[in-house]
Amino acid sequence: MLKKFKAVALLAGLLCVSGVAQAEENIWQAIINPFRQKEVNPVENAQYKEECGSCHFAYQPGLLPGKSWAKLMDEKALADHFGENAELDKDTLAEITKYVMENSAEKSFYKRARKIAIATEGVEAPLRITEVRYIKRKHHDIPEKMIKGNKDVKSLSYCDACHTQADKGIFDEDTVRIPNFPDWED
Numbered sequence: 311m312l313k314k315f316k317a318v319a320l321l322a323g324l325l326c327v328s329g330v331a332q333a334e335e336n337i338w339q340a341i342i343n344p345f346r347q348k349e350v351n352p353v354e355n356a357q358y359k360e361e362c363g364s365c366h367f368a369y370q371p372g373l374l375p376g377k378s379w380a381k382l383m384d385e386k387a388l389a390d391h392f393g394e395n396a397e398l399d400k401d402t403l404a405e406i407t408k409y410v411m412e413n414s415a416e417k418s419f420y421k422r423a424r425k426i427a428i429a430t431e432g433v434e435a436p437l438r439i440t441e442v443r444y445i446k447r448k449h450h451d452i453p454e455k456m457i458k459g460n461k462d463v464k465s466l467s468y469c470d471a472c473h474t475q476a477d478k479g480i481f482d483e484d485t486v487r488i489p490n491f492p493d494w495e496d
Contacts, residue, residue: 350423352479355409357402365394367470369439370479371413372423377435379410422481440466452488462489 350372353359359368371379381387383406388396398406411417415427429444436442449457449466457463463471470476475485488494 347420348422349481350420350479351413351418352477355406358406358409361398361402361406365396367468367476369469370423371410372415372418372420372479373426373439373445374410374414374442375416375427375430375435376411376414378430378437379407379414381435381437383407383410420479438467439469456488456491456494460488460490
């Protein structure tokens, strides 16, 4: 028992020293459950879900790195958010910015989010999830007629059109159903 306690204490100390302490609640989850979750952390912030989810799918913060969220949450960027005015009052902006930054890809212990973090290292911050190299690679073999030519999908940005459990942060191939193409398999 003492040996296990020492190992946990050593691991906690190393994590704190290495700067990962910024995601404190995720660290304890990683210590308690060393088997990381496979997907991305689902959206848990009601303000984020309400504000962002009122116009589009409330993308999980783990789908983009912090450098992307910092650009997207800029006041000027929100005034012209992909052609729409998505301005927020200062308090709401502060809360949502804090949430997305604390849960961005590089701060996540979820495997898919970590892969996104790695795919965005050393490159310009993507402003769209569909610009992330990892996401592009995962979708490269899907014919255009099934996405852009599909009236029920239209674009890769509509994650929840095909990923039936996207709202739970699950993007596994087993949960994909492409509308109007029920028999398609990768």
